[in-house]
Amino acid sequence: MSPHGLLLDQTLAVSQRLLLEQWRQRRGLIFWAVFPAAMMLLFGLVYAHNANMRAGLDAAAAGILMGAALFFSCLGGTVSIIAAERERKTLRRLLASPLHPAAYFLGVVLAQMVLAAVQVLMLYSIAWFIGARYHGSLMLGGLILLLSVFAYVGMGFFLGARFARRSEEVVVALSAIGVPLLVLGGTFFPLEIMPAAMQTVAQLNPMLHMNQAFKGVAAYNLGIAELRFELIFLFVFCAVSLALGLRSYRHLLVADQKV
Amino acid sequence: MTVALKIDGLFKRFGEQQVLNGFSLQVARGEVVGLLGPNGCGKSTVLNIICQLLKADAGQVQLMGQSISEQSAHARARIGYCAQESALYPDLFPQENIQFFARLYGVTAAQRNARVAELMERFGLVPYAATRAGLLSGGWQQRLSLAVALVHRPKLLVLDEPTGAVDVEARMDLWRLIEGLRDSGTTILLTSHHLAEAQRLCNRVALMRSGKVVAKGSVPELISRVPGQAVVKVQSEDNQAVIQRASELGWAVRQHGGKLSLLLPQNLNLREVVDALDGTKVSAVSIDPVTLEDAYLELVGDGLLI
Numbered sequence: 053m054s055p056h057g058l059l060l061d062q063t064l065a066v067s068q069r070l071l072l073e074q075w076r077q078r079r080g081l082i083f084w085a086v087f088p089a090a091m092m093l094l095f096g097l098v099y100a101h102n103a104n105m106r107a108g109l110d111a112a113a114a115g116i117l118m119g120a121a122l123f124f125s126c127l128g129g130t131v132s133i134i135a136a137e138r139e140r141k142t143l144r145r146l147l148a149s150p151l152h153p154a155a156y157f158l159g160v161v162l163a164q165m166v167l168a169a170v171q172v173l174m175l176y177s178i179a180w181f182i183g184a185r186y187h188g189s190l191m192l193g194g195l196i197l198l199l200s201v202f203a204y205v206g207m208g209f210f211l212g213a214r215f216a217r218r219s220e221e222v223v224v225a226l227s228a229i230g231v232p233l234l235v236l237g238g239t240f241f242p243l244e245i246m247p248a249a250m251q252t253v254a255q256l257n258p259m260l261h262m263n264q265a266f267k268g269v270a271a272y273n274l275g276i277a278e279l280r281f282e283l284i285f286l287f288v289f290c291a292v293s294l295a296l297g298l299r300s301y302r303h304l305l306v307a308d309q310k311v
Numbered sequence: 312m313t314v315a316l317k318i319d320g321l322f323k324r325f326g327e328q329q330v331l332n333g334f335s336l337q338v339a340r341g342e343v344v345g346l347l348g349p350n351g352c353g354k355s356t357v358l359n360i361i362c363q364l365l366k367a368d369a370g371q372v373q374l375m376g377q378s379i380s381e382q383s384a385h386a387r388a389r390i391g392y393c394a395q396e397s398a399l400y401p402d403l404f405p406q407e408n409i410q411f412f413a414r415l416y417g418v419t420a421a422q423r424n425a426r427v428a429e430l431m432e433r434f435g436l437v438p439y440a441a442t443r444a445g446l447l448s449g450g451w452q453q454r455l456s457l458a459v460a461l462v463h464r465p466k467l468l469v470l471d472e473p474t475g476a477v478d479v480e481a482r483m484d485l486w487r488l489i490e491g492l493r494d495s496g497t498t499i500l501l502t503s504h505h506l507a508e509a510q511r512l513c514n515r516v517a518l519m520r521s522g523k524v525v526a527k528g529s530v531p532e533l534i535s536r537v538p539g540q541a542v543v544k545v546q547s548e549d550n551q552a553v554i555q556r557a558s559e560l561g562w563a564v565r566q567h568g569g570k571l572s573l574l575l576p577q578n579l580n581l582r583e584v585v586d587a588l589d590g591t592k593v594s595a596v597s598i599d600p601v602t603l604e605d606a607y608l609e610l611v612g613d614g615l616l617i
Contacts, residue, residue, distance in 0.1 A: 061417070062415055065414035065415060069400065140398065140399070141394065145398035148362040148364055148392040149415045150415065150416060150417065151415045
C-alpha cells in the first residue's frame with residue numbers, strides 16, 4: 053500500500069470506528085440531538101412571543117448551531133474521544149501502531165463532520181418549522197461549517213491532550229475553558245455590548261469568527277467579500293488546528309509515559 | 312543465528328531515577344526471550360522503547376538489522392504489541408477490533424477479511440463474534456488483544472505481562488496460545504512476573520536488576536548457575552544451628568524473606584537430609600529440584616548468601 057493510500061485508509065478506519073461507536077452508544081447521540089433541538093425550540097418560542105424580535109430568529113438559529121450543537125459535539129466530542137482512548141488504554145496501542153498522527157486527526161474531523169451534517173439537517177428542519185430561514189449561499193455556509201468543525205476538533209485535541217485525563221474531567225475542561233470561549237465568541241451576548249478590552253480579546257477567539265461568519269451567511273446573506281476577514285481567520289486557524297492536533301497527539305505520548 | 316532484535320547499551324532516566332543503565336540484549340529470529348526482574352527494574356521501559364512509546368536517553372535498538380529510531384513508523388509496522396491491559400474498543404465486536412487494527416497496519420483490503428477470519432478461528436473467537444469486546448471476560452479480551460497484535464504478521468511480538476491480569480484458567484489458555492506461536496516460529500520478547508510462565512514459554516531468559524541484564528541464558532543454563540543439585544527448604548526453631556550444620560556439610564545456604572534454603576552439592580534423599588540435619592530442631596524439610604525461581608533468587612534476589 054502506498055503511503056498516501058495508507059494515510060487515507062487509516063483516516064477512514066478511524067472515522068468509521070468512531071461513527072460505529074457513536075451509533076452503538078446511542079445515549080450520546082440522543083443528547084447531541086435533544087440539546088440543540090430543545091435550544092432551538094425554546095428560542096423559537098421566545099422569538100415568537102416577541103413580534104419585534106422575529107428578525108433575530110434567523111441569526112439565533114445560526115448561533116445555536118455553532119454555539120450549542122457543534123460546540124458540544126465537535127469540541128466536547130473530541131475531548132471525550134481522547135479521554136476515552138486514555139481510559140481504555142487504547143491510546144498506547146494506537147501510539148505503538150504505525151497510525152499517522154494526521155490520519156488520527158483527520159479521522160476524528162471526518163467523523164465529526166458526518167455528525168455535524170446530521171445536526172445541521174435536524175436543527176434547520178426545526179428552525180424552518182418555527183419560522184427561521186437560511187438566506188445565504190449553501191456552498192459558503194458549508195465551507196464555514198467545514199472550517200468550524202476542523203477548528204473545533206483542533207481545540208478539542210488541545211484540551212483533551214492537556215486537561216482531560218479521565219472522562220470526568222471532560223466536563224471540567226469544557227466548562228473551564230470551552231464555555232468562556234463560547235461567551236467571548238458572541239454566543240450569548242452580541243460583541244457590541246462587551247467592554248472594549250473584552251472585544252479586543254474576543255477577536256482572537258475562533259468561535260467569534262465562526263459565529264460571525266455563519267450568521268453573516270445564514271441570516272444576512274453576506275458573501276465572500278464581506279466575510280473575507282472571518283474566512284481568512286478561520287483558514288489560518290484551521291492550519292493552526294492541524295498543527296495543534298498533531299502536536300497534541302505527540303504530547304499524549306509524553307503525557308502517558310510510564311516506567 | 313539471525314538476529315531479529317539487537318538492543319545495545321540503553322540508558323533511560325526519569326527525573327532522579329536511572330531506570331535503564333546500559334541494558335543490552337539480542338533476540339534471534341524465531342526465539343522466545345523472557346525479561347524477568349523485580350518491579351521497577353526497567354522491564355516495561357525496555358518494551359516501551361522498542362515499541363517507540365518512549366525514547367531512550369542513549370543506546371540503540373535494531374530490528375532486523377535496522378535502527379528503529381531511523382524508520383519509526385516502518386519499525387512500528389513490524390512490531391506486534393500486547394500489554395497486560397486489553398487495549399480494545401469495548402463497543403466493537405471482536406472481528407471489528409481486529410479489522411480496525413489491520414487497517415492501521417496497512418493490511419490490504421484483499422488480505423484483510425481472510426486474515427481476520429483466520430485469527431478469529433485460531434484464537435477460538437468465532438463463538439464470540441456477536442459479543443462486544445467490552446462484554447468478554449478478561450481472558451477472552453486478552454486472547455483478542457493477542458489476535459490484534461498478530462494481525463499484520465509482525466516480525467517481533469512484544470508481550471508486556473500478557474497474563475498478568477487474568478485468572479489461572481485463562482493464563483493456561485494463553486500459555487497454550489503463546490506456545491503455539493513459539494512453535495510456529497514467531498519471535499517473541501515478553502516480560503512476566505510468573506517464573507513458571509517464563510520457564511514454560513521461553514527459549515532464553517534475561518534476568519534484570521537495576522536497569523540492566525545481570526544474567527541470561529536458557530532456563531537449564533540459568534539453573535546450572537545455582538551451586539546445588541537440589542534445594543532443601545527447611546523450617547527450624549533454630550536457624551543458626553541449621554546454618555552451622557549446613558556449613559560443616561559444605562552445603563550453600565540461602566535466606567530469602569526469612570525462609571531458609573540449603574543447596575545440596577549432590578542428590579540426596581529425604582532420609583539422608585533429615586539424618587544430616589539431626590539435632591538442629593528442624594520441624595519441616597522438603598527437597599525440590601532446582602527451578603528457575605531458585606536461579607532468579609540466586610542471581611537477582613537480594614536474599615542473604617551464606
